[in-house]
Amino acid sequence: MSSESIVLVVGAGPAGLVMALALSRNGIKVRIIEKNSTFHLGSRGAGLQPRTFELFQTLGIMDDVHKFATPMMTMRAYKLPGGTVPIKTWDMFKKGPVQHDRPYANGNLSQELLEEILRTHLAKYGVAVELSKALVGIDQGVDTVTATVAIKQPDGSEIQESIVAQYLVGSDGTKGSSRKLLGLTFQGETLDADGMIWADVEIKGLTNDFWHVWGKPGYFTILARPHYYTGNQFSIGITGQNFDPADLVEPAKLTQFIHAETGRTELEFGKFTSLTYFKPNIRMVNKFQEGRAFVVGDSGHVHSPTGGQGVNCSIQDAGNLAWKLVLVLKNYARPTLLTTYSDERLPVIAQMLQATSVLYTHIVTPEKKAENETGWFRWRNLALLMYGINYRYSDIILEERDTTPQDKEEALAHAYSGYKELGVLRAGDRAPEAPGLISTQHRLKTSLFEQYKLTLHTVLVFTAEGQEQLVTEVIALVKSYPKDAVQIIVISGEEPRHFTGTNVLIDRDGHAHNAYLALNDTVTIAVVRPDGFIGALVMDVVGVQRYFSKIFDVDGRVGEIGLQ
Structure with a gap:
């Protein structure tokens, strides 16, 4: 067949x-x-x-x-033996206020x-x-x-x-x-001396306001994370270095181990809906x-x-x-x-x-660390939030706003960690969010993330006084590209007098201008890829053409639509 x-x-x-x-x-x-x-x-x-x-x-x-989805729960470790007296309460990822350009926090x-x-x-x-x-x-x-x-x-x-x-x-x-x-x-490698167990189970007698932790330094850690802030469903894990719980891959044996090592014999374990074992790879x-x-x-x-x-x-x-x-x-x-x-x-x-791999060395021993340092199930590497991931080194990225040369090897070295500490934005970086925009078509509030689609490139054109002709030329160029591949959004600081028939957003609060480092007296053009990264930062029509010549067929031309 x-x-x-x-x-x-x-x-x-x-x-x-x-x-x-x-x-x-x-x-x-x-x-x-x-x-x-x-x-x-x-x-x-x-x-x-x-x-x-x-x-x-x-x-x-x-x-x-x-x-x-639920917010990432605060963790709480308990003194052993006994397993009920808290000795430490902390957040796995440092919590902070949601920012205009970063609307989401970690979650489960x-x-x-x-x-x-x-x-x-x-x-x-x-x-x-x-x-x-x-x-x-x-x-x-x-x-x-x-x-x-x-x-x-x-x-x-x-x-x-x-x-x-x-x-x-x-x-x-x-x-x-x-x-x-x-x-x-x-x-790579398999850590043969180590093993992990993860399971989902109903537990009665355990509160669901914390991610509970019991650990023996240098040996193993037992975790129990509530699925929700109500109910009795928990995810439990047993991890360790030079510790292999392979013989605990049965509900009865796992329950007995947790009772014995935590001292919480009053906990009632119900039905296990999942139970898996693996070695770290x-x-x-x-x-x-x-x-x-x-x-x-x-x-x-x-x-x-x-x-x-x-x-x-x-x-x-x-x-x-x-x-x-x-x-x-x-x-x-x-x-x-x-x-x-x-x-x-x-x-x-x-x-x-x-x-x-570096973080893995911190999953067992609860060493005392400063609040801004990585420690026992506390991750202080900001790269883990994935905001820094970028493609500045990619051959299909075009940066023309910042004329400072970028060494490709240096760019490759920052592919994961990024450049946030430098306070700059270049092509290849994550495209930031900007809320509080007013659509001139519907007079409703929107945000850039509400406009972006995984189906489209989005060309953002930040207007400037006296540069209407340039903006009009960019609009005409973008509208010559396939509508199911590219959209254009004009962003203005005030009510525009031009650009009818185009999606225009008013940025009165300045969130979009601030996020994209756009100046009021200069036209800035940011091309946002469908995956949420900035493909190009350019200043004119030719820059837009140069970027799409990297993406579309030769010389910026596109072929016949093949999937009608």
Whole structure:
């Protein structure tokens, strides 16, 4: 049996579902298969960083995420023996006020619920996850890739299906087959002396106002995080260095261990809905692309859960690749654009692995540290919030506002940590939020994040007195590009007298001008990519043309729309 698809996504975890939804929203035909016969259960991978919430907003799922996500809970450690007297209360990530350009804080959302939200939105486009279908072969041709899929039948037998696609995206995790079939290396190490257990269980007798911690220095740590501020559902974890809880992967044994080591024998453990064991791995592939196939998320990189980067980096992978696939599949861009996925993401992931490996050394021993230092389950590396991730070193980034030369090697060294401390904004950086804008069309308040879409490049034009002709020329140029690929927004400090028929936002409070460092007497043009990064900062029409010549077909021309 054989069938065709434009993009085949292998693996229905968060990265695969985000990829499938982003493609579907752009009108791309997609299939998504999953080797397991049931959907994921459990809250593992629940920690979400602010940048992930930002991507969810552009993906159009933030309203549903808001219904279930909870703030990152304050942690509390207890004295042993006894396990009830608090000895330390702290926040894993330092909390602070929400800023105009950074509207989200860290949060928690069960991976099980996140995947359900993504599947629900995917269903609106007629796409459903196809369970019990395992990838067993990949055959690449010049214009297509053929996937051989083993389909498990109810009676235990298997039949095979050949799926012919233009591109394949492997998001089937560390143990998946896509990376292996593509022959990608998985360099790094497994910490064989260590082990971790994570589980979801009902616990009676434990309050749900803190993330509870019990630890024996230099040995192990026991954690219990409430799912919500009400109810009895908890996620529990046992971590350690030179400590392997492999013999505790049974509810009764795990319960007995927690009772004995915490002293909290009065705690009543109910039904376990999930219980997993694994050894920390710190590995990544040598490249994210092989021919017409790609890997995203855990298929391409894996690390310890310290720092809460795993699911977040996986989702960012999908966001980076999806818009590039869309432009290529619509014949707006050449396939060479796809090589920038690996070029942009590899440096970020390599530096992220290094940062989380350093954090891993702090998960056991509760040493006394200054408040601004990383300590026992307290992360003070601001890079973990992912605001600093940037692509200044990318060949498809164009910076013309700041004429200071940027050394590419130096830029590569800051791919993950960024430059926030310098107080500058360059092309390749995260596109900041700006609230309090007034639409001249509807006279309603809006924000830039409400305007950005994972389906579109957004050209922001900050006006200046006496420069109406330049702005008009930019508008005319942008409107010559495909409407399903590029939109334009004019931002003015006051009520404009020109630019009718264009989306104009009034920035009376100055939040947009401040965030993008735009001066009132100079036209500034920022091109925001669909994945929420600034593709270009330029000053004129020619600059806009130069940027899109890097993205679209040769000399800025685009091909015929291929997916009508």
